[in-house]
Amino acid sequence: MKIYKFILGIAMLGTVAGCTGNFEEYNTNPYEPSTLPVSEFFPAMIDCLASPEENPCQRNNTFWACFGGYVTAPNSWNRSTLYATYNIDDEWNKWTVDWYFEHFYTSWFSVQRLTGGEGYYYQMAQLLRVYTMQMVASLQGPLPYSQIADGEFYVPYDNEQDAWHKMFDDLDAAIAEIQSAAIAGSTPLASVDRVYAGDNNKWLKFANTLKLRMAMRISNADPEYARQKAEEAVAGGVMTAASDSAYDLLNGRYPNGYYQVGFGWQGEVKANACIVSYMNGYNDPRREKYFTVQTAAEDGPTYMGVRSGIQNVVKNDYLTYSGLIYENESQKTAPMPIMLASEAAFLRAEGALKGWDMGDTAKNLYEQGITLSFEEWGASGAADYIANSTLKPANYTDAVDSSNSITNKSTITIAWDDSASDEKKLERIITQKWIAGYPNGLEAWSDFRRTGYPYIFPPKNNLSPWGCTDDRGQRRLRFSIDEYSTNAANVTAAVQMLSNGTDGDNTDLWWALKSGSKY
Numbered sequence: 001m002k003i004y005k006f007i008l009g010i011a012m013l014g015t016v017a018g019c020t021g022n023f024e025e026y027n028t029n030p031y032e033p034s035t036l037p038v039s040e041f042f043p044a045m046i047d048c049l050a051s052p053e054e055n056p057c058q059r060n061n062t063f064w065a066c067f068g069g070y071v072t073a074p075n076s077w078n079r080s081t082l083y084a085t086y087n088i089d090d091e092w093n094k095w096t097v098d099w100y101f102e103h104f105y106t107s108w109f110s111v112q113r114l115t116g117g118e119g120y121y122y123q124m125a126q127l128l129r130v131y132t133m134q135m136v137a138s139l140q141g142p143l144p145y146s147q148i149a150d151g152e153f154y155v156p157y158d159n160e161q162d163a164w165h166k167m168f169d170d171l172d173a174a175i176a177e178i179q180s181a182a183i184a185g186s187t188p189l190a191s192v193d194r195v196y197a198g199d200n201n202k203w204l205k206f207a208n209t210l211k212l213r214m215a216m217r218i219s220n221a222d223p224e225y226a227r228q229k230a231e232e233a234v235a236g237g238v239m240t241a242a243s244d245s246a247y248d249l250l251n252g253r254y255p256n257g258y259y260q261v262g263f264g265w266q267g268e269v270k271a272n273a274c275i276v277s278y279m280n281g282y283n284d285p286r287r288e289k290y291f292t293v294q295t296a297a298e299d300g301p302t303y304m305g306v307r308s309g310i311q312n313v314v315k316n317d318y319l320t321y322s323g324l325i326y327e328n329e330s331q332k333t334a335p336m337p338i339m340l341a342s343e344a345a346f347l348r349a350e351g352a353l354k355g356w357d358m359g360d361t362a363k364n365l366y367e368q369g370i371t372l373s374f375e376e377w378g379a380s381g382a383a384d385y386i387a388n389s390t391l392k393p394a395n396y397t398d399a400v401d402s403s404n405s406i407t408n409k410s411t412i413t414i415a416w417d418d419s420a421s422d423e424k425k426l427e428r429i430i431t432q433k434w435i436a437g438y439p440n441g442l443e444a445w446s447d448f449r450r451t452g453y454p455y456i457f458p459p460k461n462n463l464s465p466w467g468c469t470d471d472r473g474q475r476r477l478r479f480s481i482d483e484y485s486t487n488a489a490n491v492t493a494a495v496q497m498l499s500n501g502t503d504g505d506n507t508d509l510w511w512a513l514k515s516g517s518k519y
Contacts (some may be wrong), residue, residue, distance in 0.1 A: 038114050038121045041107035042192045043253060045125060048104045048132040049195070050248040050257075050336040054264070056103075057257025059095050062269045064088075064139075065441025067474055068448065069274035069434070069456040071324065072306040074267070075315040084309040086464035086474045086505060094480030097136055104132050109151050123177035124189065127207055130171045134214055137163055138446050139477045141509045142494040154487050157494035160510035164218050168211070168229055175207045175236065194251040195338065205244050208236040209344045213443075216347050218511045219354065220450060227356050234348060234359055239341035242375040247335035256334045258439070262327035267315055271322040273396045274457040275438060276305035277408055278431070281394030285385065289377040290438055292327050296320035298399075307396065307404040309459020317400050324439060337440065340376055345369035346433035353425055363416045366429055370414075373436035389415035393431075396457065409455040427453045449475060449512040466505040474505045475512065 047053065051060040062073045066084045076082065081089045108125050115122040136143050137160065145163045147155040158166065181188075182200035190198030196206070215230035239245060250256065261269045271291045279287050280303055293301040306318045326334055348358040349365035358365060367386050374382035392411050398404035412427050420428070430453035437443050448456050449472075458470035468474045483491040495503045499513055 038111055039189055039192045041110050042124070042128075042189060043194070044107040045104055045128040045132075046194060046248065047253075048100055048128070048135075049246075049338045052248050052250060052254045052257045052336050054254070054257050054260040056099055058261045058265075058268065059092070060099070061257065061439065061441060062261060063092060064096065064474075064477065065439075065445070066272065066308045067456070068441035068444025069272050069308075069454070070439050070441050070444055072270050072272045072308045074270050074306050074310070074313050074318045074321075076311075076313055081463075082309070082311070085311055085459050085461050086309070086466070086468040090481045093477060094482060097140060097477065098480070098482075100132055100136055104129065105148070112150060120177055120181050120186070120188065123174040124203070126170050127174040127178070127203070127210075130167045130174070130214075131210055133163075134167055134210070134217070135442055137167070138217065138442060138509070138511075140479065141476055141507075142497045144490070154490065156490045157497065159497040161218075161222065164214065164222075164511070165225070168214065171207060171211055171214070175204065175211070178204050178207060194249045194253065195246050202244060202246075205237055205239045206246050206339065208233045209238040209244075209339060209341075209347075211236075212238055212344060212347045212351075213339070216350060217446060217450065221511045221513055223354075227351075227354070230347075230351050231357050234351075234357070238348070239339075239344040242341055242372055244344075245340040245342075245376055246338040248338055249335045250333055255332050256326050256336060258324050258326035258336070259328075259332045259334070262323045263329065263331075267319045267323065267327075269324060269327075270318055271303070271305040271324060272457075273305035273307045273398070273404075273406075274454075275435065276303050276322055277396045277457075278393040278410070278454065279303070279435060281408070282385070282388070282391050282414060282435075284435065285381040286374065286377050286379045286435070288325075289379050290325055291322040292325060294320055294322050304399065305396075307398055307406065307460050308457065309461055310404060311461040311463065339440075340373070340436065342369045342372040342376055342436040343433065343443070345372055346429055346436065349429050350426065350433075353422060353429065362425065362429070363418065366416055366432065369429075369436060370432055373432075376436075385414060387415055389413050389417075404460050406457050408457075412454075426451060430454060445473075448473065449509070464505060468506045472506075475508050476505065478503050478505055478507075 051057050062071045063083045065071055066073065073084065081087045083092065108129055111121060111125040133143065133145055141160050142157040143163055144155045145158045146166045178200050182204050187198035196202035211233035212230050215226045215233060219226040258269065276291065287303050291303050294304040295301060303322045306321050325331060345365050346369040349362045349369060352358040352360065352362040352365055370386050371382045390413065392413055393408045395408050396406050412431050430447050430451050434444050434447060434454050456473065462470055479491050495501060499508045499510060
């Protein structure tokens, strides 16, 4: 990656970095260094968890996130190529990965230098690093990871399996340090931690839940290792209550990014027709918590999303369609979800379906996931929803242009069915996990690529020059042209690490290959 960009940011922090010589004094108290302002670097790293600032929110949470079926950006911005049509130019293609690296590593390098790569602050930075880099690995595949250190640039990429294993190693080390801090009752990051206010018991559950998520991500390609890590995570203590869920509370750093993009920018993000259609079919009580109503419907207020991937989309045609609930003034400071306890329950349900020791049955964990999601969103009616065995996802009929309408391929019902095949049980788990996971588009897209569920609506206009199909969708983000010009040898080697040796949007990532790995 273009790590050289980070050096400028580090150099600007020279007055702080100049204090790094006295590591012995610093490490005497690993929780409260008396002379080094290490904590001031954490807000920027936390930014990478939910991308709350308006431009990262627009690009990371709406542009390519349409692949997860949650959001639609009904605006062409006078561009002829769009993510939503599987046909994006390099300028936008590179934005997300570049932003994660530049925004995160400038601060991480400083923490690494100030701590000498040891102690609580460093391990908390490592936790945030693993969270951010597992997103990058889920976007593009091979990435520079193990050799990035102390401002080094032009470093080689790790192949996917090596990168994931190294991230697990780093996460395990962070978990051990955070557990020690939790036992000690220390809260050194309280003043800058806008997720848990320094509560290390909460961060410990967060870290174990992340570990469980990562284990499930690679479970098809590396099943025995994944099982080991998943069982360790559950034994270590994952999120189990709605109060464990992680949100960026913003704390005045930014307004809610979805609010700015949806309300401030007048409808530049809308609810995706896919998730709205599923929830309409299920008569899901969470709709009013997720979406605004379609205000101009002939039959009165209802919920209607916008089909993704309309090449000649006209934003004004869809201004009255359902937006994300953040599209109103009251949501300007609403917390942004990062990782929810409901996800942990669904991950455990899937693990139990695989025969892993997840501490409960797949049925019970599946139902816990739904219950937790209702609680997380303040919705009522979970018990009746869980028991419903007849409702199915709805089709989509576009009131503006009927050619955008589509028949929903899914017929999966809600109530657990012990007599169903494991494949049907998996579809049921992933479908409800997907609904509960809104609006985290990367997790939705990753589950779709990994399992084939839920049946996400393809774009109205599939214009992929890479051969992305309607059934399988876009499979990854390709490496940027800048990478080839600034880090040519390493990125060329990384291409050969991909499953088919081709740097294309239709290339499967290692963990999305059910048949296993080439490594």
